[in-house]
Amino acid sequence: MTATAPDDELARVEAELRPRWPETRLEPSLTRIAALMDVLGDPQSGYPVIQITGTNGKTSTARMVDQLLRGFGLRVGRFTSPHLASITERISIEGAPVTAARLAEVYDDVAPYLAIVDSGQPIPLSYFEVLTALGYVAFADAPVDVAVVEVGMGGRWDSTSVADAQIAVITPIALDHTNYLGDDVGSIAAEKAGIIKPGATAVLADQPPDALDRLLRRSVEVDATVAREGTEFGLVERRIAVGGQLIAVQGLGGSYDEVFLPLHGAHQAQNAAVALAAVEAFFGAGARGRVDIDTVRAAFASVRAPGRLEAVRSAPTILVDATHNPAGMRATVAAVQEAFDFRRLVVVVACMADKDVRRMLEVLEPVAEQLVATANSSPRALSPDELAAIAVEVFGADRVTVEVRLDDAIDTAVRLAEEDVEAYGGSGILVTGSVVTAGEARLLLGGSS
Numbered sequence: 001m002t003a004t005a006p007d008d009e010l011a012r013v014e015a016e017l018r019p020r021w022p023e024t025r026l027e028p029s030l031t032r033i034a035a036l037m038d039v040l041g042d043p044q045s046g047y048p049v050i051q052i053t054g055t056n057g058k059t060s061t062a063r064m065v066d067q068l069l070r071g072f073g074l075r076v077g078r079f080t081s082p083h084l085a086s087i088t089e090r091i092s093i094e095g096a097p098v099t100a101a102r103l104a105e106v107y108d109d110v111a112p113y114l115a116i117v118d119s120g121q122p123i124p125l126s127y128f129e130v131l132t133a134l135g136y137v138a139f140a141d142a143p144v145d146v147a148v149v150e151v152g153m154g155g156r157w158d159s160t161s162v163a164d165a166q167i168a169v170i171t172p173i174a175l176d177h178t179n180y181l182g183d184d185v186g187s188i189a190a191e192k193a194g195i196i197k198p199g200a201t202a203v204l205a206d207q208p209p210d211a212l213d214r215l216l217r218r219s220v221e222v223d224a225t226v227a228r229e230g231t232e233f234g235l236v237e238r239r240i241a242v243g244g245q246l247i248a249v250q251g252l253g254g255s256y257d258e259v260f261l262p263l264h265g266a267h268q269a270q271n272a273a274v275a276l277a278a279v280e281a282f283f284g285a286g287a288r289g290r291v292d293i294d295t296v297r298a299a300f301a302s303v304r305a306p307g308r309l310e311a312v313r314s315a316p317t318i319l320v321d322a323t324h325n326p327a328g329m330r331a332t333v334a335a336v337q338e339a340f341d342f343r344r345l346v347v348v349v350a351c352m353a354d355k356d357v358r359r360m361l362e363v364l365e366p367v368a369e370q371l372v373a374t375a376n377s378s379p380r381a382l383s384p385d386e387l388a389a390i391a392v393e394v395f396g397a398d399r400v401t402v403e404v405r406l407d408d409a410i411d412t413a414v415r416l417a418e419e420d421v422e423a424y425g426g427s428g429i430l431v432t433g434s435v436v437t438a439g440e441a442r443l444l445l446g447g448s449s
Contacts, residue, residue: 006101006104010104017130020126020127020130021126025126028157032117032125032126032129032159033162036114036117037136039113039117040113040137043139043140044139044147044162044163046143047145048145048147048167049146049149049164050147051160051161051165051169051195052171053151053171054171054172054192055172056172056323056327056328056331057205058171059308060305061169061171061274061278062080064272066078066148067300068276068295069146069148070094071298072283072295075094075142075146076144076148077138078091078092079092079132079139079160080092081128082436084307084438085439088100091138093139103138109137110134128159129159132159132160135147156193156195157194161195164200165195166200166201168202169205169274170192170195170205173192173208173211174208174325174327174328186211186214188211189211189214189215193215196218196219196224197222198222199224200224202215202224202225202227203277203278203281205271205274206228206230206234212228229270232277233249233250233277234249235248235250235272237257238269244262244263244264245260245261245263245268245269246261247259247261251276251280251290251291252281252285253289253290254285254289259296259297259300260300260301261300261301264309264335264340265331265339266335267335307435307439308321309335312441312446313445317429318414319340319428319429319430320431320441322432322434322435322439324351324433324434325355325356325360329363330363332432336430337367340428341426344426344427344428345367345428345430346368346370346371346372346413346416346417346430347368347372347432348374348413349387349391349437350375350381351382351433351437352378352380354380358394361390368395370416371395371400372409372412372413373385373402373403374402374405374406374408377406378434378436384403388402406437406441406444
């Protein structure tokens with residue numbers, strides 16, 4: 001009998017998950033995931049959970065929290081979404097994605113219970129609900145000392161919220177997924193505030209006033225402790241450095257200076273301050289002084305954020321970024337302007353059809369000399385021609401090129417970046433618009449994990 005290759009096993013799991021409702025189709029409820037967790041013995045209750053929601057910065061913040069906790073010697077499980085290249089990325093233990101073979105093994109252990117739950121529900125478990133269960137089971141089996149869990153969407157009814165998080169982290173809130181979460185930041189914040197459970201500590205990034213009001217109201221309702229950026233903790237200083245930035249943070253338990261962060265942009269410095277406060281809160285550092293600064297420095301120096309303004313090639317420099325909403329694009333543009341001295345920037349854009357594409361392009365227009373409109377492989381992708389039509393209205397026809405395939409779009413962008421002899425050596429390319437776009441660009445360009 002021939003053993004099945006791990007990649008074949010992973011393909012089998014993906015094929016079995018594919019008929020389930022995708023992440024873009026939701027029936028807001030914790031009923032199904034709670035039923036599944038119940039028959040599995042509530043694995044999510046076997047370890048403390050740090051849960052992270054918000055509009056932008058969730059994955060980067062989760063990675064930072066993970067790195068810090070492991071720096072202090074803890075065995076950490078991390079659940080994030082969506083993935084760049086493989087679903088195995090969503091479930092990490094001790095800083096590394098589970099293997100394809102391990103994911104398949106966990107799925108096979110859980111699969112009989114999926115059928116039981118599906119048979120008792122009007123709507124079967126969704127793709128994301130099943131992946132959430134796999135993450136919680138894998139963490140229990142490891143076992144981990146703590147799980148760092150990023151929500152998929154919202155908070156109150158997101159399947160990850162079947163766990164009662166000890167620390168609830170909320171990164172900056174802006175407009176996104178308005179069809180499910182609401183069309184103003186206050187309504188969106190009310191949904192995301194659902195991760196703040198009774199007796200938890202809420203670590204809040206700087207928020208718009210309406211969002212902060214909703215988050216504080218929820219905290220009072222459930223008697224949660226609150227740590228706010230700008231009040232209880234915050235970024236004190238940041239300086240550009242080779243390969244990233246040097247930051248100083250006032251934490252809950254003390255000051256942390258000369259911390260090197262190998263990521264670009266003010267938004268990543270903010271994420272770092274939030275992540276550090278979350279870890280301090282987890283250790284009770286506010287009452288017991290700061291955590292060890294040398295451990296903090298070493299952990300942050302090792303942080304990586306694949307697909308987040310990631311340089312994957314040089315001459316010309318090619319940056320890959322997973323930004324997919326206007327607020328994120330503003331942060332990306334500011335970081336590019338600050339960290340890179342490009343005299344000529346060409347942007348390759350592929351977006352999902354349900355995103356605010358025009359506003360993202362309007363943010364890009366002042367800094368991009370040329371735009372190449374293309375598409376990624378997702379069935380939700382906006383077609384290159386439709387994207388180009390919007391881009392022409394924003395950029396003008398002479399600054400927009402259309403390519404059907406992403407690989408051809410990147411090749412065209414390289415040619416356009418190198419056309420200006422005077423700018424050669426100071427040219428850059430930004431590939432952005434979607435997590436899917438970033439993931440596929442990384443594969444094409446050989447980005448590392």
